[in-house]
């Protein structure tokens with residue numbers, strides 16, 4: 001029989017007992033729906049986690065420092081030229097590093113400990129400059145209160161939660177809920193902080209070759225609080241992490257005297273203590289690190305944790321798929337049942353077809369096509385249903401997150417491969433379920449079938 | 454299939470047996486029957502109930518395989534055919550008609566008649582026209598889209614004749630085609646079968662209970678009893694050939 005006729009007859013037969021076949025198909029739909037819902041949540045969570053991790057800057061950032069930094073002398077002794085001869089981390093070096101393949105940007109790390117006055121009271125803290133690009137790349141700024149810097153050099157600051165608590169003299173009580181970030185922001189946004197710092201200026205009286213000569217001038221800068229973050233944008237820095245953030249250009253323009261004297265004395269041209277090098281993808285970190293080392297600098301990064309995360313999610317998705325498939329397995333028993341019933345009911349019809357000249361393959365194909373059609377329809381309906389269930393869970397979760405003052409998150413994702421894969425899987429499962437009924441129908445003895453009244 | 458002259462052998466059975474093991478007892482439904490049926494013959498198969506008529510017919514139809522002996526149709530030993538080849542044989546060489554009509558209730562008459570053409574993979578565009586023609590030949594052109602249940606027994610049997618003939622078989626096997634019909638309708642069906650036998654030169658093997666019908670239409674009568682052939686006699690029939698030979702080329 002031609003494919004058209006097999007399909008046509010199969011659809012006719014399915015319509016003949018539409019109620020029973022619909023129930024079976026609904027069974028398949030529920031199975032597929034549970035599979036799709038489970039997997040869409042698994043995939044969504046994975047995407048959420050990797051988005052968060054990538055934006056944390058933990059795994060896509062390499063920190064480059066000069067080998068002249070004497071603090072590292074002992075550790076670096078075995079490799080590279082002696083520290084005294086190695087290159088200084090100046091603007092030329094920064095541009096060279098920025099051009100390494102896979103590097104998105106390389107910007108100087110400007111961080112210093114200084115005194116910030118608020119309401120006349122001094123608060124000592126680490127201050128860091130952050131590039132304007134961090135607005136979209138650092139997850140900490142996604143859910144923040146207020147706004148990001150208006151420009152790359154505006155006299156504005158974003159403060160981190162713990163500093164805000166210090167400014168407002170709030171001590172977080174252990175056990176109880178933290179003061180919400182919105183409440184912290186209310187009295188602070190728009191207020192001013194006065195930063196006192198020491199500016200280093202090169203002495204014009206001395207020769208150009210001797211740029212190591214400089215003078216120190218005490219200055220102060222008024223800064224407006226524009227934003228407040230809950231998460232820590234500077235988590236990579238561990239103990240040295242800053243709690244107050246300035247626009248990077250502004251921080252550079254201030255020429256703050258480095259807190260570490262050796263950095264200052266070793267420099268023969270304006271040079272940076274360290275550079276943050278952001279790469280496009282955590283996978284590229286080792287290669288970029290090597291390239292930076294080849295250029296004669298020290299480089300360090302946190303090992304790629306996304307790999308083990310991906311492993312974890314592969315296992316999680318596997319479990320979710322198994323649980324989701326259980327319902328489909330139950331549904332496939334429904335297909336076997338329906339088709340075996342159909343054989344009993346259509347015994348005579350099968351006998352007639354065989355007497356008219358239908359081959360075993362014709363009869364088998366007919367039952368296969370019926371199973372496949374139920375799988376196809378069940379799969380398509382199931383994917384839609386699963387998609388809706390996933391959406392609903394996502395919606396509910398987000399209402400919960402909102403109540404808890406968390407930023408909303410997309411924990412559900414239905415990629416095209418999941419849609420097509422689920423439908424294909426449904427058809428395959430249905431065909432496998434049709435295997436036994438189809439071969440049983442094909443083997444039916446026509447004489448017996450026709451005798452049966 | 455190669456040898457099909459008017460006097461060649463269409464069906465030959467050689468000591469064919471079909472035994473059923475029923476627990477301890479062995480039922481000899483067909484027990485060593487040897488017959489030769491020439492192409493174009495109209496043969497009636499008579500005998501008491503349980504004498505093995507249907508069993509023999511099913512063996513010739515390739516629906517069943519003999520316990521021993523051979524069934525040779527137009528030179529082909531059916532025992533040598535695979536299941537698939539046997540299906541092809543039923544599809545192209547044999548047309549079958551049953552006592553209970555055996556039309557598929559969910560299909561219209563046209564669809565029922567088209568069904569064997571689906572198995573034969575006849576081009577979809579030609580099927581409808583061929584099925585109409587065939588239904589027209591049995592006088593049912595006005596009932597194409599009716600379901601079998603909406604028709605009388607005689608009409609159903611005519612539709613099933615149209616279906617049996619759709620793939621132009623050489624052999625028409627009928628198992629009590631008039632058994633469920635009143636005598637007038639039965640006669641109509643017999644007239645039709647007789648006309649096809651005459652006009653298409655089709656070999657007919659027909660099981661019947663009715664001696665009178667057999668005597669009227671069949672050129673030869675075989676009597677079975679307990680699975681054995683007990684009588685084989687020629688019959689002089691007074692009927693005229695129904696159709697002019699011109700219509701022969703149309704289907705043959």
Ligand SMILES: Nc1ncnc2c1ncn2[C@@H]1O[C@H](COP(=O)(O)OP(=O)(O)OP(=O)(O)O)[C@@H](O)[C@H]1O
Nearest residue numbers: 473475480481482501502503504505506507508509
């Ligand atoms: N599948 C079977 N198993 C056991 N015995 C069978 C089977 N099929 C037929 N028989 C037996 O074989 C014998 C012949 O049966 P068959 O149907 O050929 O008779 P028949 O001549 O066609 O009778 P009827 O005129 O009533 O149709 C009967 O005794 C029947 O019981």
Ligand SMILES: [Mg+2]
Nearest residue numbers: 506507508628
């Ligand atoms: Mg019988």
